[in-house]
Amino acid sequence: MKKILGFASLGTAGAAAIFAMSLNAAPTAAQEVMLYKNPKCGCCEDYADYLRQNGFTVEVKPTQDLSQISREAGIPDDFQGCHTAFLGDYAVSGHVPIAAVKKLLDERPKIAGVTLPGMPMGSPGMGGAKQEPFKVFAVEKGVSPTVYMVE
Template sequence: MRKLLNTLCLAAFVWGTAPAMAGENEVMLYKNPQCGCCEGHAEHLRQNGFKVTEQATHNLAQMSSEAGIPEEFQGCHLAFVDGYVVSGHVPASTVRKLLTERPDIKGVTLPGMPTGSPGMPGPKEGPLEVLEITKSGTVGGVYARE
């Protein structure tokens, strides 16, 4: 009887948390149709346990603005993961940190296309500074350095 009760409790826990865990690993990534580095970043996320769905679009700047990313801080692709917006070549470890800490922000961005960032060729030239985007759509400072 005790073994059955333990099994039922475990099943209830797994069933109750499975959607939340799946959502944390699902990434919807919008990219410019001609951008090869965006595909490299998607592969980086996949190699780090994320399930990435890609969608090519010619409206990336507009979508990024509508998502609350100021124009001067937009990356070359835009992702949505478990309620957060992630712009640019943000390392998977920073995305995991975001999902673990669950800060009260809109998301994060790594503006531009820094050499050596996930998906970009060449050696990394110093730490990557991932910026936080506040709920009001302003840059709130550095969220992570990698």
């Protein structure tokens, strides 16, 4: 009987391990995003829709203090986009492609966030055709931005 109980225990432990692995593989709830934008900017709404289409729950908050919000998030003035979104502990400034956002959330580097400065044509939420590869920069408070990825 001990062997049977031993196997039963092993089977239960194995089943528990498989169940735990399946929980880890299960889809998680949509990542919540708070996106700050200039009240008159329409492309920022388009970027919010882009994030929604990629599984995020987005709240848009118009503000007259976008530069200050971005600066406090660690984004230097000359690297700021036209909106700044917060995903957990990270700031995402500008029309950052979803591949960079997912990389950021998957890798969880020790940075303040990422930015795609300006409003490049063809970037998510912007009209027109892509003119050149997008350089997405990693930002940290007090450190010069570095290229995080090129798309």
